[in-house]
Amino acid sequence: MFSFCSEPDTLDSLRWFACYLTTGVEFNLYLSLGTVLALLAITAPAALVFGFLGAMASRSHFLPLSLLGKIYTAMVRGVPDIVYFLFFVIALDQGLEWTKHQIVCPDWTEPIRQGANFIVCPQAKIPLSTSPQWVHEVYNFFLAVFTFAIVFGAFAANVLSGAMAAVPRGQIETAEAYGMTHRQAFWRILVPQMWLYALPGLSNLWMILIKATPLLFLLGVEDIVYWARELGGTKAAKFSAYPHPDWRIWYFLGLLVFYLLFTKVSEYVLTRINRRLARGQSISGNMA
Amino acid sequence: MNKQVKVRESKMKKLIIAAAIMALTAGSALAQTVVRMGTEGAYPPYNFINDKGEVDGFERALGDELCKRAGLTCTWVTNDWDSIIPNLVSGNYDTIMAGMSITDERKKTIDFTQSYYPPTASRYLAIKDGVDLKHAVIAAQVNTIQSAYVAETGATLLEYDTGDETINAVRNGEADAVFADADFLAPFAEQNDSGLHFVGDPVPLGDGIGIGLRKTDPELKGKLNDAISAMKSDGSLNALLTKWFGDGVQTY
Numbered sequence: 128m129f130s131f132c133s134e135p136d137t138l139d140s141l142r143w144f145a146c147y148l149t150t151g152v153e154f155n156l157y158l159s160l161g162t163v164l165a166l167l168a169i170t171a172p173a174a175l176v177f178g179f180l181g182a183m184a185s186r187s188h189f190l191p192l193s194l195l196g197k198i199y200t201a202m203v204r205g206v207p208d209i210v211y212f213l214f215f216v217i218a219l220d221q222g223l224e225w226t227k228h229q230i231v232c233p234d235w236t237e238p239i240r241q242g243a244n245f246i247v248c249p250q251a252k253i254p255l256s257t258s259p260q261w262v263h264e265v266y267n268f269f270l271a272v273f274t275f276a277i278v279f280g281a282f283a284a285n286v287l288s289g290a291m292a293a294v295p296r297g298q299i300e301t302a303e304a305y306g307m308t309h310r311q312a313f314w315r316i317l318v319p320q321m322w323l324y325a326l327p328g329l330s331n332l333w334m335i336l337i338k339a340t341p342l343l344f345l346l347g348v349e350d351i352v353y354w355a356r357e358l359g360g361t362k363a364a365k366f367s368a369y370p371h372p373d374w375r376i377w378y379f380l381g382l383l384v385f386y387l388l389f390t391k392v393s394e395y396v397l398t399r400i401n402r403r404l405a406r407g408q409s410i411s412g413n414m415a
Numbered sequence: 416m417n418k419q420v421k422v423r424e425s426k427m428k429k430l431i432i433a434a435a436i437m438a439l440t441a442g443s444a445l446a447q448t449v450v451r452m453g454t455e456g457a458y459p460p461y462n463f464i465n466d467k468g469e470v471d472g473f474e475r476a477l478g479d480e481l482c483k484r485a486g487l488t489c490t491w492v493t494n495d496w497d498s499i500i501p502n503l504v505s506g507n508y509d510t511i512m513a514g515m516s517i518t519d520e521r522k523k524t525i526d527f528t529q530s531y532y533p534p535t536a537s538r539y540l541a542i543k544d545g546v547d548l549k550h551a552v553i554a555a556q557v558n559t560i561q562s563a564y565v566a567e568t569g570a571t572l573l574e575y576d577t578g579d580e581t582i583n584a585v586r587n588g589e590a591d592a593v594f595a596d597a598d599f600l601a602p603f604a605e606q607n608d609s610g611l612h613f614v615g616d617p618v619p620l621g622d623g624i625g626i627g628l629r630k631t632d633p634e635l636k637g638k639l640n641d642a643i644s645a646m647k648s649d650g651s652l653n654a655l656l657t658k659w660f661g662d663g664v665q666t667y
Contacts, residue, residue: 150468151467152468256451256507360577361583363602364606365459365602366463367466373583
């Protein structure tokens with residue numbers, strides 16, 4: 128990176144670190160920060176959409192739909208996140224490959240499940256094993272994003288249906304007295320007012336989502352936890368120009384600071400939004 | 416022809432999806448010569464991630480040379496050691512070059528080429544002297560021939576996901592010694608950092624290290640076997656072994 132980096136052994140510690148922290152392998156760590164931010168940027172709105180649909184479904188007067196919504200929201204209650212994550216990613220991947228297998232390899236006679244292995248025909252692999260590496264990485268990332276969105280959507284559905292129920296009944300009755308239909312009252316009266324009730328819960332969810340991002344590591348995506356562990360591990364002088372002992376503690380300390388700063392900034396922004404939303408509402412603005 | 420008729424009978428949408436998938440597969444059949452080489456990337460000097468963030472080491476150098484001789488285009492991917500065999504079988508990559516010894520147990524699931532590294536000696540590395548290796552607490556990487564061996568000796572086995580973690584276990588006193596390939600341990604013993612040194616005698620284990628393959632890939636196995644034979648006979652494999660493991664290494 129810098130011109131003085133050609134012989135790292137001779138450098139003083141400040142310049143040594145300047146060189147060390149700008150090697151190609153360290154950039155994987157910085158790039159993986161982008162992975163985490165991208166995950167949050169896509170998951171948060173997607174989970175909100177899933178949550179909104181789930182909440183609407185569970186309020187529905189059509190029984191199968193409301194059951195579906197209720198089952199979806201009830202999912203968040205008895206099962207640990209990690210179990211969801213491990214289950215969904217594998218189930219989704221195998222489900223997609225199984226479906227594609229049925230379409231492209233109808234003449235395949237070998238069993239798909241052989242003991243612990245799940246083997247579809249080579250043409251049905253998603254992505255194909257001949258695809259470039261970035262396709263594999265993007266596919267894994269989107270499996271993870273989708274799983275995050277489903278799980279956090281269920282949390283959000285819980286929060287939103289609670290918020291919808293919290294809007295005073297009188298508001299809806301008044302709307303109906305003015306001759307609004309069910310749908311009009313929902314969109315014009317209920318939805319705009321429910322956000323104030325939903326925001327504390329959603330803020331909380333956002334915080335949990337930020338803190339859940341290291342689960343990416345569990346799903347095989349090379350995220351910041353993966354690279355912190357990899358880069359922090361002992362590097363022998365034989366294989367690296369920048370040998371160092373086990374520095375994982377310092378790398379993990381860096382992650383700790385990153386997450387702490389991130390949640391702190393989020394907290395500040397969310398408090399501002401809440402104050403803004405509370406303006407001119409019939410209830411007092413000290414919800415947060 | 417038959418297939419197309421069947422598709423048309425169902426919905427238009429399905430036809431479009433099927434056509435798109437067929438187009439994708441047809442395109443990839445032409446690029447069939449891309450071989451995805453799976454490795455761990457955490458087992459120097461066999462394989463590791465270098466300062467530039469690329470896969471490097473003995474197996475990278477050897478694998479690239481083998482691909483060149485066999486006329487294959489190869490790309491390298493890393494996978495955790497623990498799931499490296501299942502992910503080969505399910506087709507995430509096509510070969511394993513990760514210091515994997517050829518054993519009868521592994522041969523039940525996957526196929527191997529001939530060895531490209533002679534049967535390895537495994538050794539114990541410890542900080543203290545006089546460790547009773549038969550009854551001590553020994554660290555080893557999970558699912559290795561070494562961990563299987565330690566389990567049989569009667570010592571207490573501590574398993575870790577990566578080789579690096581086994582070394583740390585000895586450094587911070589969780590384990591009395593680590594048991595691994597002598598060549599993996601050698602750099603730590605040479606540096607003598609924190610007083611790490613070899614104890615006990617070398618233990619010969621396994622039938623040498625080979626390239627792991629799916630059993631359904633005899634063609635790839637043939638090509639790689641030929642390339643390995645060629646490198647053995649012209650001495651270039653020995654040159655690579657000496658370059659990465661030093662003069663003391665066993666050669667062909």
